[in-house]
Amino acid sequence: MRNKQQPAKPSFLLTFDDGLSEFYEIIAPILIQKGIPAINFLNTAFIDNKNLFYRYKASLLINHIKENPQLNKLLSVFFADNGFANNNLYNIILSINFNNRKLFDKAAKICNYSFEDFLQVKKPYLTSVQINELSKQGFLFGAHSINHPKYSELNLQEQIRQTQESVEFVKNKFEQPYKLFAFPFTDFGVSSELFNKFFNHENHILDFSFANAGLKNDEFCRNIQRIPMEGTSASGKKIIKTEYLYYLLKAALSKNSVIH
Structure with a gap:
């Protein structure tokens, strides 16, 4: 080569x-x-x-919201407060890039979801x-x-x-x-x-x-x-x-x- x-x-x-x-x-x-x-x-x-790769966090967060639709409004407000306003919460989550990846950890904490538990269980x-x-x-x-x-x-x-x-x-x-x-x-x-x-x-x-x-x-x-x-x-x-x-x-x- x-x-x-x-x-x-x-x-x-x-x-x-x-x-x-x-x-x-x-x-x-x-x-x-x-x-x-x-x-x-x-x-x-x-x-x-x-x-965990931030794109995987996005997918897991979306799945968690689909299973718990009552979180939709709460997380929409959270992302709007952080400069991400969109009519579709899923599009907001998918638009977050590497530099803003820490928002996923904050969002997960708000909706009582643990990426750490996922890592330890699913490996x-x-x-x-x-x-x-x-x-x-x-x-x-x-x-x-x-x-x-x-x-x-x-x-x-x-x-x-x-x-x-x-x-x-x-x-x-x-x-x-x-x-x-x-x-x-x-x-x-x-x-x-x-x-x-x-x-x-x-x-x-x-x-x-x-x-x-x-x-x-x-x-x-x-x-x-x-x-x-x-x-x-x-x-x-x-x-x-x-x-x-x-x-x-x-x-x-x-x-x-x-x-x-």
């Missing part, structure tokens, strides 16, 4: 984001049986179920013990930032901090051979300056980074664009065929590369 050389035979790299416990319970046994390796990208703040994330076991079984691990912000909403220094701290944590704690990182959400809107910091030859932060723009070339050969396999009812086979078709069509127009 560093030399832009193609593999000798057709191959693919399977990756999973967010470090969810289903990887250990369901996915890994299937991959081991079939002899397929994979990389799992972890949000370091969520390992061992210590915290949605991988534990350190599970990660070490999976690592011994041949799976690789990288970082997915500390707590899953959208990078285009962060300044450069915070982008670097989120990346460097999470990557170093994963590499050192779980004795990983590479510094690997997958952007949370997307690398859209991220400047070339960040990638130059990532791959600086003298003091590189990363060995490779991964994004989700589909089958495309990238301005930085060590930033690998992945094909998203979620959010659609199409089969994996159809998704890959479609990506190849788009790639070839865009190649004719010189539009199959990501420029940052």
